[in-house]
């Protein structure tokens with residue numbers, strides 16, 4: 001297929017990845033993990049919900065954790081639009097595409113629109129949240145990894161080309177993509193609105209499921225320090241992958257599995273990607289099998305993800321066979 005072009009001007013102005021809503025079994029345990037260990041700031045809490053933000057974030061929340069006795073899941077992926085007028089336009093765009101859209105009341109958010117995208121990812125758009133103190137220079141508030149802000153989400157879906165076309169039609173720009181050598185069969189697409197490489201990423205796999213939410217930290221040292229601090233808090237084994245260096249995006253990273261199995265990424269800085277003449281960066285699948293250094297992620301990173309509440313997951317026609325750590329070690333032994 002041809003690589004989709006972005007709609008310009010966008011039919012409504014999505015500004016960025018905003019927040020994630022996860023359900024958890026034990027809110028006190030999650031608080032110990034995200035706040036005491038990793039250093040997220042608490043914007044609000046009650047008996048059943050915890051609202052968190054990073055040090056750079058001046059809006060109310062980028063993580064919402066809800067206590068639930070059900071199997072832990074992701075309820076919604078949150079995106080921001082610029083104005084209330086953009087919300088109205090968004091509702092019209094989704095309804096015109098045959099995708100139901102409804103207004104809902106959500107605590108600590110302005111008017112909120114619930115929709116699902118073309119591959120079934122449950123989204124919520126809002127234009128405002130209450131303003132909170134930005135803690136970026138309040139260094140007494142910094143501890144753990146000093147997480148700065150939510151940067152992007154990654155979703156698994158068996159319909160990557162469809163997701164890519166859908167978001168390009170909403171004005172998202174394709175910054176990078178991975179395809180098998182010699183084809184444009186999209187396996188992995190990195191889509192952005194805020195001017196760096198990602199706001200939302202789609203990768204081939206059973207889905208829709210949430211693979212991870214990613215948070216930036218000040219520098220590579222904070223990534224290493226987070227490993228030491230997590231270990232000191234008894235959470236060292238929740239490190240799933242890394243520290244390592246990405247190909248696409250070129251950031252340094254670690255991936256973590258929280259006490260409920262939800263995955264998040266801590267990574268350092270990204271480059272800018274906003275000029276009109278910037279074309280998507282292509283990666284052949286074979287390039288990614290030859291890492292400049294480090295080991296590939298273990299199999300769980302490729303296969304496990306958070307289900308979306310009430311959303312059925314479908315398998316891809318062709319089951320992925322990625323170069324997992326387990327496969328890498330077997331093949332190296334044979335060589």
Ligand SMILES: [Fe+2]
Nearest residue numbers: 152154214265
């Ligand atoms: Fe990521």
